[in-house]
Amino acid sequence: MKKLLLGATVALAAIIGGPAAGWAQTLTMAVGAPVTSLDPHYHQLSPNNAVADMIFDKLVNTDAQARNIPGLATEWHVVGPTTWEFKLRPNVRFQNGNAFTAEDVAFTLARLPNVPNSPASYAVYAKPITRVEIVDSLTIRFHTAQPYPLLPLDMTNVRILDKETAENATTEDFNALRAAVGTGPYRAVSYRNGDRIEFVRNDAYWGPKPAYERVNYRMITNDASRTAALLAGDVDFIDQVPTTDLAKLRNDQRIALSETVGLRLVFLGLDHLRGANENSPFITDNDGKPLGRNPLRDVRVRRALSMAVDRQAIVDRLMEGAATPAGQFLPPGVTGHVPDVQPTRYDPEGAKRLLAEAGYPNGFRIQLNGPNDRYINDGRIIQAIGQTWTRIGVRTAVEGQTWAVFVGRAARQEFSAHLIGWGSNPDGSHPLRNILATVNAEKGWGASNRGRYSNPEVDRLLEASLTELDEEKRQKLVLDAERIAAEDVAVIPIHIQTNTWAMRRGVRHEARSDELSRAQDVRPAAP
């Protein structure tokens, strides 16, 4: 039936639009990271989220700058210290015609922790909620154990399913399209693993009507091939434009670019685990003998290393301008950005002085580790940092490894200094809790604190912020904690990546800070 309907739609489009208008109605996009599943609750991964955003909606959507905007909920507010109420959007229908109600929301939240085999589940977003209360078909309340200010932010990650369709549906059912039914602007009509996904427009969509009737969503993971496909005219639109091609594409009359500062910070994690009088695994004196102490426990050494990173040169020369030098986790304009913390200036002389002050006038030897296939230009960045560190007397060996090998070693605290990235939620408490907070399995803190940084003052402020419902006070707590960590050089921030897309002229795209490549953000350029 579905096939028949689709066939009829296509035939109708051909009759009405004629062949000339027909091709312009299809948008061919090429993305650089493979989509692994159409199940929106199976694997937390940006490419999956992008595709899920085309098929499904969330209670709270986010705009291009990652601010919360109404989605399937029209408004939300606190009705008690531990209760949030969401008003749902009326007259919304799923792509199969079913009406959207509070039952669907309750069902979705119940499903989150129960997706079998999920390697990275969405259960964390359901976890703070102790009870879901359906007030009426368009009003729903979430009860939490403690005051929980971040609940609306959490809801931006939860895509709402149709209860009738998705009840008992497995991930395979979603991949086979049987269960991939949402309220979103596009409907998936074919899914070929590792190759492409085809969509048609949901003409009954409640929001702004997407421009393209059909979307061919291809995965081309090789950077150069993706650019080549755009230049050859095989695709209209690509994401993750390699920085090496930016200069050329900027000068190409046939190509337009869209870009915005992202939410992904690239930084250096440092070994805080080994005590001041212990050896750090990859630090020795200048003769290669054990040092007998861990210089990274001295804030002067950490600051010197930070001052010896030429962020502007890295951004200009290696990133082709597609990054912003950073001194903290979040870019300006996002909640959680600390206005008075600036990126550390490159100052090799000052760094040498600090090192001498800390008792290392002749420096020491260190190995800087990093992945070489994960972040944009990661292998190149660690080499560039190695250059400038060596110039202040810290003789640096550089080792780049594949992510698969690297990340396990980083998690076991095998490194002295390592490059890694963090794709933030647009809230400052997020990196605080995961990266800077003292590791505490019970609270779920410091899960990605690979350097084992620990600062009681940061922990205290974070603790207070997590239950503070007054947004202004909460912000202040978060900013204070971030400022302390920045002054303590808990990590060495390098830059925040810029997200770039390239498209043929005649196509326009609203760049998103969350990196998601979605067809509804693409339109034909005004003639």
Place this chain on the structure above:
Amino acid sequence: MSVYLLRRLIQAALVMLAMSVIVFVGVYAIGDPVEILISPDADQAERARAIAALGLDKPLWEQYLAFLSNAVRGDLGRSFVFNEPALKLIGQRAPATLELAFGATFLAILVGLPLGLYAGLRPNGAGAKAIMAGSILGFSLPTFWVGLMLIMVFAVQLGWLPSTGRGETAEFLGMRWSFLTRDGLAHMVMPALNLALFKISLVIRLTRAGVRETMLMDYVKFARAKGLSPQRVIGVHVFKNILIPVVTVVGLELGSTIAFSVVTESVFAWPGMGKLIIDSINVLDRPVIVAYLMSIVLMFIVINLVVDLLYSVLDPRVRLESK
């Protein structure tokens, strides 16, 4: 004969068993898939849940035994990444790789055999020298570089061929194939050529070497002295003799082409098994890696068996029962 086959089958099973142990231990040693797959938002409890969900909380030997007992029933596990049976994933990706590998082999024989024959029969001619020089280029250039050059020239500059991907597919035997549609064939030309380049050179050299040797053999001299036509001498006597090394190598190469199409597939965004395996290695998706390798081993064993059988047909001096 049947004893021989049976013995080969038992050996094959042993090889596959050894393989699965090596891969299990190897992937385990490389890293922790949960570290790679887990979301940055995950706390320690979620991490523990994910580890348990993927069955990685048990000791390795226990995981392996569980795998074995399932494998006996034909279940090689579910992909950590895709949450689909690993064999199903491989089945979905196999046609793309198979048609690419066969296309490349076909090209290699189609181009390599005549050129090699020519070069071998007139070893001192200018044409032969040009062919040999070209064949050296064929395996001197890194595949990925040639692939990008092909895209640059034929897709970006000239616009003759589509740059990447599989294009239109048509269904045949329940699977989707590109070579059945015009658009699909156009998409296949460059990746197949890219993959074939090395093999064309190989076939040229083997054929030429074989021809030159055989032409000096007494029986060929005799046949020529007897006044047989050159066509007959070359077509029957020479050709039959040079086929042995060519068949061996092409047979071996078919398997390695399938196994090693990783690079071509990733340059041309060709959604085949090679792409799947490199992606799976990158995220340590062990069930897919193991299942893929088991299928490849099986295929290799079959190919080797076929090559050995062909050997005995082509050269009666080689006997199967090695005593």
Place this chain on the structure above:
Amino acid sequence: MSATTAGGAPAVKAPRVETPFRRFVSEFFESKIATGALVVFTVIVLVAVFAPLISPQNPYDLAQLDIMDGRLEPGSRNAADTMTYWLGTDDQGRDMLSGIMYGLRISLIVGAGSAIAAALIGASLGMLAAYAGGRTDTIIMRLVDLQLSFPTILSALMILAFLGKGIMNVVFALIVVEWAYYARTVRGTALVERRREYIEAAQCLALPTRRIIFRHLLPNCMPPLIVVGTIQIARAIALEATLSFLGLGVPITEPSLGLLIANGYEYMLSGKYWISFYPGIALLVTIVSINLVGDHLRDVLNPRLKK
């Protein structure tokens, strides 16, 4: 055997006693192309060996590099105005000429080292399999099957994961992947050869097995071994480049030719051709000269091609 003896060879040849080695040398230098290739290859080897003495920069010393000198065109001066980058620089500000000289070193070590070791191991096992037959043959050939069915990339990733990145580790990985090719090839030839009359004759004379294998069987298995060997050296070098392309090869701070090409590959579309073009040429010349020498060696060594 330097190139100069080639010219004088015919004149001085007559009074000397003709040994098999002399005959081989003089036959080899009959071909101008092969002689030329040998000269080129010798020069390449010399450049590689003496790279630290003749290269303008040590491209592996991070302190000597400056990203502000990155991606300069061939012929540019460096920021301090002390040297000229004749072949340009890569993204790290590495002088491409120095990079190529050092890269040649690594590529040659990787290619030749792995090919020679793999040939020794593979050929011995292949011959043993063919000669001994029976259970030995079975075990060796199943090992070959096992090895050949292991995709190179996976073997390499596993080995490099165990051992970490590094040149010797790459060599080791390549040996592990390549010995099986030699074993299979040699066994195939040896199976045919051992049924020939001269082996039977040797057996009738009750010569020791070792002697039969190494003095009689091996020389007759040489031609295909050399064909495969030259192809495999070329292949090893290209394979190392591919491993680097996939991010598994030599360390990023000590690029081989392959890694230089792989790095530059990302710049091909943006017109900065020199980053991968010149290392590509160096790779090409190296492999072509090896192959030309190998090709001719085969013709000279093949007893059945003797006039």
